[in-house]
Amino acid sequence: MLKKLTEDQQAAIIEKATCEFAEKGYKGAGLNRIAKSAGVSVGVIYKYYKDKEELFQACVGKSIAYLDEVLSNAGQEGSDLPEMIRSLIGQTQIACREHPEYFRMYHQITMEDDSEQARSMAAIIEEPSAKAYKAVLKKAREAGEIDEGLDTGAGALFFDNLMMMLHYSYSCTYYSERMNIYCGKRFAASEKKMNDQMVRFILNGLGYQE
Amino acid sequence: MLKKLTEDQQAAIIEKATCEFAEKGYKGAGLNRIAKSAGVSVGVIYKYYKDKEELFQACVGKSIAYLDEVLSNAGQEGSDLPEMIRSLIGQTQIACREHPEYFRMYHQITMEDDSEQARSMAAIIEEPSAKAYKAVLKKAREAGEIDEGLDTGAGALFFDNLMMMLHYSYSCTYYSERMNIYCGKRFAASEKKMNDQMVRFILNGLGYQE
Amino acid sequence: MLKKLTEDQQAAIIEKATCEFAEKGYKGAGLNRIAKSAGVSVGVIYKYYKDKEELFQACVGKSIAYLDEVLSNAGQEGSDLPEMIRSLIGQTQIACREHPEYFRMYHQITMEDDSEQARSMAAIIEEPSAKAYKAVLKKAREAGEIDEGLDTGAGALFFDNLMMMLHYSYSCTYYSERMNIYCGKRFAASEKKMNDQMVRFILNGLGYQE
Amino acid sequence: MLKKLTEDQQAAIIEKATCEFAEKGYKGAGLNRIAKSAGVSVGVIYKYYKDKEELFQACVGKSIAYLDEVLSNAGQEGSDLPEMIRSLIGQTQIACREHPEYFRMYHQITMEDDSEQARSMAAIIEEPSAKAYKAVLKKAREAGEIDEGLDTGAGALFFDNLMMMLHYSYSCTYYSERMNIYCGKRFAASEKKMNDQMVRFILNGLGYQE
DNA sequence: AATGAATGAGGCTTCATTCAT
């Protein structure tokens, strides 16, 4: 009764909390339920996190870290643009299958009602990939591989928009159903087809040549 | 103040409720707060709506109706694909400026934790535009205007994905900040530039010729 | 819209209110429901009765008047004690069948939480029959017909206790079921048998001779 | 004040709740009021009882258990019928003095508006004493001690009717005042006289000889 | 340092009562 929480227990808190937040939303999540499912007491959660909000932020952090990892793994796999995009999408598909809760979590973040905080979260979360994508596009443009009329910032945004919707489509019920409605259940269920089509659309969109 | 709620007051309930739901989410929204901000008593809300859920649905309905109207107006303006897309985007930009809460509302809907309900809402909300977009693309493909290798369902999905993210970018703090990060504040603030870029990306994406 | 409530409507208010109070209890009764079932507006009830309590009292008054009538009819039918008792019981059985709500109402009265009021209601309601019963017993005792060791007040009380429980047994679910449990459904359903047995027990109890 | 409710506190909840229910009825009772008068928070009541209904049932249970105990104590004291009755009445008088709320509670139960529940409560509460009383009377009849023309079920019912009214007379304002009206304040206040008279009336009623 | 029972503010909802028409 006087031992520190093991690392496993600490991890369990984050994991179970993430699932709870992802499933029920911030307001809907219950700390007592989280504590019970993580196998610890409610009280101890407050030793590690000041309040519900801070626990939520910790979960967000974990999710973001996971996404970053996925993306950075994927980013390095291919050297040319098509390969890189294909890989990003593929890794995303896998990650969504394995940890839909992280992606649902992401969706939650974007709804936080405190706008100042939303802004700062956006900065933390989006800046790295924005920078990376823009760099890639800039290089590609300099190499004459993509549409010169396309602003690299905007291009990166559109690309990431599509990626983000891909996350949602693979992790949130609503978006998943929406994908079915648009593409048909069969088609939507084929990760490969989806990947192919999306790569095609994006490369087209960027005006990729060669 | 004891005779039937004026239409203004009834509208105020929906409007304030929509804002509250949009900002705080379903769970986070408070009926007492809504009543106060709409300038009516709590009790009267229950004369018009059976419970919180029904009020929420009414708000959703109103939002959806508004979006439909915006889209159908836009859809008819241009006759060729580029014009149509430009118009859709333009109307969306205007609509987002005037009623960001409707779009934030939309964002909330997509997170409802009851997955069965999420599915049915998706059906109601997405089917019409899915059908419309797919029809347009099909026609365009038959006219040989767009990439034959692109599935029309997938194409329509990617297109709507971009539209949806546009909604969010113009109505939710997080996505708005994200747009700034990607494109720079200056660029992002110019609706025209954004529209141009997005049209370009989409037409490229669809492989539009002519 | 400017007419006084007809007598029928006024009566309907009392009647429907009595049923509502009898069925749902004082707290459980709803004025809006009463108004609707009586075919009048809520507002007008407040023109006739200051508040819920006063309406309740009016219903009580009506019920009491009904019971008094039943009892006084019965009291005059037989001239000797056995006949009188048999008649009282018989009339009660009939009355309970026709207007269980009046008797349930009675049950409600006895629970009013304001003890001062309970006391004054008891005075109003019980004094007449107490007086009548005691007079009858006194006469019977003077005639040497009943147990001299029995106080006439106590005797009258026990007699009325049994009568009161008879009311309840024929009008309230709980007491009705209780009667079934004690006597068996068949027996309890026979008003005649019940009457016979009860007359016998009471006459025995009073030590009636001749 | 933040560690487990002491037994005293737990008992206080039931006690205060019983008083509240007894006084105001199920609907009229207020959990916040109960919590305050028991010196605990509202929340904690819900740790011990699922909801208002369950708390009510617990109070009912406690009351019934108390009555059972009183009755079974009394039942064993005397071996012959008169002694047994005298004892039952005497114990009841004592119990009513000490815990009028239990008996008032009983009164409330009998009015529950859900008739199915009323029926099942009647079964639970009444069956044991019905059985016991009927057994006693049957034995007495076989011993030729009581009126052969009296059905044992009906006899037991009348007996228990009188007992029940005794409960009410000693615990509810209305019935207490009624007793005063019938017997006079002086007489009614003498438990011994009341007991004597009641025993006499009952034995007479049963036609008890020997 | 961890526990988990207790706290109590606050949320949804009902309904007796009021009052503009």
Add this chain to the structure above:
DNA sequence: TATGAATGAAGCCTCATTCAT
């Protein structure tokens, strides 16, 4: 004068947070 929509206090219940052990 009757109407019935509007009012808002109050009821039941939940859950983030606290703190005695």
